Amino acid sequence: MLLAVDAGNTNIVFALVQPGTREIRARWRIATDPRRTADEYAVWLSQLLTLEGYARDDVSAVIISTVVPRALHNLEVLASKYFRTHALVAGRAPVDWQLSVDVDEPRSLGADRAVNTIAAHALHAGDLIVIDFGTATTFDHSDFDGAYKGGIIAPGINLSLDALVMAAAKLPRIAIEAPATDCVIGRNTVDQMNIGIYWGYIAMIEGLVARMKREIARPVKVIATGGLATLFEQHTNVFDVIEPDLTIQGLAIMYERAHIDG
Structure with missing residues (x-):
């Protein structure tokens, strides 16, 4: 089983x-904290695996996508120490992007956006706009060949609300x-x-998508x-x-x- x-x-x-079917058997979410150790992850994950009827030995591979560089080391230690496997890191050999990044600063593209682009192109044909509602809300365009062409970064809705409440005392x-x-x-x-x-x-989403569609000028x-x-x-x-x-699907595809290439 793959742990993505x-x-x-x-x-x-x-x-x-x-792997193969890309069926998600279980998923868990935890707050990002770069200080969290591999041991802490392991205790938490082991309990959740057991609740779902799985064991640590059921995990044979680990792949990681991260936009938080400080969190990566402990996740890699988690894979090696507790799952006895070398973690694959999205964007690093042997799981390079294999993606044309047609923008001014290709290296600045976030791992999550690259993985989303790979998954979207694998699942859907033609020009695509992927909107990802995360800490930031991102709008990404990939063309019919799967090349990443650019996009938009906007404050996430929770971030916007937090800023409003913090700035206005009443x-x-x-x-x-x-x-x-x-x-x-x-x-x-x-x-x-x-x-x-x-x-x-809603107005921002609709307005930005309408502008992107006019600029793309294709279906x-x-x-x-x-x-x-x-x-x-x-x-x-x-x-x-x-x-x-979408991101988990992209990691499974990568x-x-x-695995096939290797």
Whole structure:
């Protein structure tokens, strides 16, 4: 079984994947903390594996994608010490991107965005826009050949809300949720904040996708991923498809390619 690890700025996702079928047997999420040791990961993961009916010996390979360089070492130690395998790191041989990165600074492309591009192109044909709702919300364009052509980085919705609450002393902390109605004139502070955050974000998504489509000037499919994608789906038709596990799928694809090549 493959243990795919997606280390983001806010959370790290561990997923147990069946190679070949890419079926996700289990997934777990933990807050990102570069100080967390391999031993701490192992205790936590061992318990969760047991709850799902698996053992550490069921993991035969580990692949890691990270945008947090300080977290990588302990994850690699986790793989070698507790799963007795050398972790593959996305973007590093033998799991190089095998991806054309057609931008001004190719080396600046985040691992998560590269992995998402690989997965999206493997799963869908034609020009694609991938929207990933994470700590930041990213919009990435890949063309019909699978080449990464560039994109947009915007503040994530939680980041936007945190900044608003921190900067305005009298505003309360609220949960992000879809408003009960389509009305955009709020009658109290909480409703006004929710409207501003939610409908403001919908307007940003729709506006940026419309601008990207005009610039691409070819038919394009819009793919959404990340935990908050389903929150917005009910009030916009901008998404053609939601792929909640796109990054994990991309890691499984990269592992399969390296395994075949090797």
